[in-house]
Amino acid sequence: MRFNQFTYLIVLLMFFSCKSNPVEITLGVSKELAEYRFSTYSDIHYELHFELPEEKEEDIFATSLIKVTLKDSSTPLILDFKANDTHIENLIVNNEASTYDYIQEHIIIPSEFLIEGENKISFQFKAGKQSLNRNKDYMYTLLVPDRARTLFPCFDQPDLKAKYILSLDMPEKWEAIAGEYATQKETTEGRKLLVFGETAPISTYLFSFVAGKFKKEEYDDGKHKFTMLHLVDKEKIDKNKDDIFKLHVNAIDWIENYTTIPLPFHKLDFALLPPFQYGGMEHIGAIQYRSSSLILDENAGDTEKLRRAQLISHEVAHMWFGDLVTMKWFDDVWLKEVFANFIAAKAVEPSYPEINHNVQFYVSHQYRAYPVDRSAGTHPIQQKLDNLNLAGTLYGAIIYSKAPVVMAQLEEIIGADALQTSLQNYLKKYAFSNATFDDLINVIVETTDKDIKPWADQWVKKAGMPKYKLSIDEGNLLIKTEDVGWSQIITIDNNTVNINSANTVAPLNNNKFPLDQSAKSYGYFEFDAGLQKHLIENTASYSDTEAMSVYSNLWENFIHKNIDIETYLPFVLERLKVEDNSLLKKMLFGQFKEIYWYYLSKSERINITKKEFSIFKRLLKESESNTLKTFYLKVLISLYHTKEEFPFLEPYITQKKTTPTISDANRIALFMKLRMEKLATSRDMERTVAENLSSDYYRSYLTYITPSTSPDYIERDAYFEDIKNVKNRGNEPWVENGLGYLNHPLQASTSIKYLEATLNLLPEIQKTGDIFFPFGYLKNSIGKRTEKSVIKKVHQYLKHNNLDDKLEAKILQNLDPVIRRNQFTEIL
Structure with a gap:
């Protein structure tokens, strides 16, 4: 091909452009950028120093030293920083003052300042505020999934693990915890300096610190040593702290025994935070919990105590599953969550022999996954992700609740001992590194010599759930399905049955309980009229596990309009009064409230x-x-x-x-x-x-929430307008509760006017909120509605707005109950 002079100039410019930036620079952290940096950057160290002011509104000034080894120094180095380029001062690269560009949330250091091998980059900066949660007397960082870059410049991707040294210059009366133990260096003029030791290699989203006017409780039994920060009054903390410490001890000991790997990190401290976005977050050495999840009142029953134990075990399990071995990219974020839930369920079982753990597992998993999986917004467990700035949309019931059921089924297929050995091998092979779902499956195949990949791909990489039709015929349970790819093992009349064909026959001795007794089945099991009648008439004679299966599956049949309300509502009301299992009573209570407020x-x-x-x-x-x-x-x-x-x-x-x-x-x-x-x-x-x-x-909460139920619609309108301001959405659970009241059926006629604004605000909610907020925001707005017009307006919104498919799925998940309510009756 012959080039003229103009064409040659264009090609030359394109060449130098490619040399300037090895990948396209976009907002967020693209998968392309992450893959390039993983292939080029290694051996990363951060030394971070923050000056924490006592006043909430003051800026936080900081310094950073980053060490990074470059395989190739011919292209610019790309750091992530979602703040402002004016926040960076005095950039020094390899002992030389350096220039930089700030493009699309990235700091780009020219290649002329770089060398092959270790590079040292130091600078002063003003910390970003988005994920530095600041209250009057304390603050905490929360950087999952891609929020480290909002706080400090870094390589914000999970597979570039790094070691951290942190120092905090803070008010003298403050306490703090972080990823390692701290040494107090000096105290001058009402301030003190804490220098924390170097951490093991961890991902950026696991870096954290908590600091403020906390009270401190300590525990040391010779083997386990904990520090707990809290803001709880003495009477309540004294009633709870021994149990909280003991639950952490039990979780560590059980998981160490199961994995044969000691606690992977030097310490495990934790902080109880009054308003906290999640139940807990598994930061290295500094777990954060929502205070109300761990501090129980005097009326707390076994289920509340079990829920607390499971939460603690979940976060502790992350020290191995997620922190020691981390997913390579956030499309596999479910991998750390499935193991945390799966292991937590096992770990707490020995301490609560009085609780039916089959019931607990089912209520915590299938029962929570079905509402999402039955909707048009369902998705595979493993989801595609092109950019980490959308990683927050991956979270939800499919990865937290459906995935552990799949893991339980996997345990049934290969055996409990084989799965335990496989997980031990997996943890040892990828310790302090990263792994994918396929890496896990390969380890299991190598360990067990069983080809489970086709089964795993079906359950993990495909959306939806299998559907079955059940009936009783001449002493047999007949199971028919068109979804033959969803092979699973269930227990019928104490016999193991593998549903792996279009027609399955399970013999019933003396017409005994005709449903799964394992608590590990998954799908929509449609009952014919005879089976419905049989189950309703005999529920009183069933065990707790059997009753659980009846309540859940009959509810699914009701939701799918296969049982009429005249039959099901009296059944639920009667069982609500006589059922003596607390977990099942709560299940029935939830069903009753849904029918009572949205179907009547x-x-x-x-x-x-x-x-x-x-x-x-x-x-x-x-x-x-x-x-x-x-x-x-x-x-x-x-x-x-x-x-x-x-x-x-x-x-x-x-x-x-x-x-x-x-x-x-x-x-x-x-x-x-x-x-x-x-x-x-x-x-x-x-x-x-x-x-x-x-x-x-709670007095502050009352002040915040009261306008949402004001008898004056003008005051309610003003309350909704306030939600539009990001500064008023700092405590996201409060915002969700307020929206729930605004959209409650008792106020529905005056709040339907908020629908359009609610939808229009959603992209900003996703951008500024934490990972669970978009779903909670929608659940307490769209999800509370009954009007048929809502369905039309939501579909119009989706048609005219080009949303990311994961955010659109969140809308469809919460529109599903509105659609189903209208299948029974039109409430205009």
Whole structure:
């Protein structure tokens, strides 16, 4: 080909352009950039120093020294920093003042300042604020999945693990924890300097520190040593701290025994934070928990205690699964979560022999996964991800709840011992490194000599769930399906059955329980009329595990419009009164509330209240345990109230001491409900409720949430407008609760006008919020609606807005209940 002079110039410019930047520079961290850096950058070290001011609004100034080994120094070095280029000062590269470009959230250092081998980059900077959660008296970092780059310049991808040395210059009265033990260097002029030791290699999203006016509790039994920071009053912490420490000890010991690998990191401290975005976060050496998840009140029952134990075991399990071995890219983020959930369920079992762990597993997993997996917004467990700035949209019930069921099925297929050995080999092979799902499967195949890859690909890389049709014929259970690829093992009448063909026959001896007894089946099991009748009539004679299967699968049949409401609602109400398993009572309560508020008219609700209120009052009075009394009180709170019920409920908001004792959260929930019903709207009542709360945290929450139930629609409008300002969305669980009240059926007629603005705000919610917020935001807005018009408006929005497919899926997941409610009845 002959080039003219102009063509030659274009080619030359293209060549130098490619040499200038090895990959296209885009917002976020693209997979292309990550793959390039992984092939070129290695042996990374960060030395970070932050000056923490006492005042919340002051800037945080910092310094950084980054060491990185470059395989090729002919192209620019690319750092990630989602802040502002004016935040960087005095950039020194290899002892020489350097220039840099700031393009699309990246700091780009020219190749002329770089060398092959180790490079040293130092600078001063102003810390970014987005993920530095600052309160009046404390702060904490939360950098998952790609938020490290919002705090400090770094290579923000999980497979570029690095070692960290951190120092904090902070007020003298503050306490702090981070990834390693700290040495206090000096105290001058009301300040102190803590220097934390160098960490093991970790991913950027696991770097963290917590600092502030915390109280400190310590534990040391000779083998385990913990520091716990908290803001809890002495009476509550004294009642809980021994259990909290013991649960961490139990989790570590069990997982060390299961994996044969000692705790991979030098220490395990943790902080209890009042407002916290998640239940917990597995930062190296500095786990963060939502305080209310670990501090239980005196009425807490076995299920609440088990939930706390599972949360602690989940976060501790991450020290091995996620922190020691980390996914290579966030498309496999489910990999760390599935093991944390799977291992946590196993780890807590020995400590709670009185609890039916089959029921617990099912309620925590299948029952939570089905609402997403049955929707048009479902997705595979492993999802495609082109850029880390969308990694937050990957999180949800499919990876947290469906994936552990798949792991349980895998254990059934290869055996518990084989899976344990495979996981031990996996952890040892990829320790302090990264691995993919395919790497895991290869280890299992090598360990067991079983080709499970086709089965694993079906369950992990394909969306949706299998569907079956069940019927009883001449003493046999007949299972028919068109989804033959979804092979799974279940237990029928204590016999193992592998559903791997279009038609499966399971013999039933003496017409015994005809459903899965393993708590590990997954899918929609459609019952014919005869099987429905058989199950409803015999539920009282079933074991807890069997009853669980009945309640869940009948609910799925109801949701799929295969059982009418006239049949199912009386069944749920009756079982709600007589069921004695606390987990199953909560399952039934959730079903009842959904039917009561979203499938019935106002007059139908009032009729049920007139009939049932006195019955549940009697059950509350006759119950011997405070836990059961509290449960029935929640049922009474959930009903629609008139002036007739108010005298019974009023003391629970106006009196400090009640029977049963009412928690701050339940007291506020009752008050909000009564306000929506126009039964408790006075300012005097609001002040009385505030006076009866036991903590400043809940008093602040009450102040925040009260306008959402105001009898004045102008005040509610102003509340919704405030949500649009990112500064007012700092406590995301509060925002979700406020949206839930605004969109509650009792206020639905005046809040439908917020729908368009709610949808338009969603991209910003995804951009500025933490990983679970977009789903919670939608669940408490769109997901609370019943109007048919909502379906049309949402589909119009999707048609005219080019959303990322994962964000669109979140919308469809929360639109699904609206669609199903309208399949039963049109509420206009």
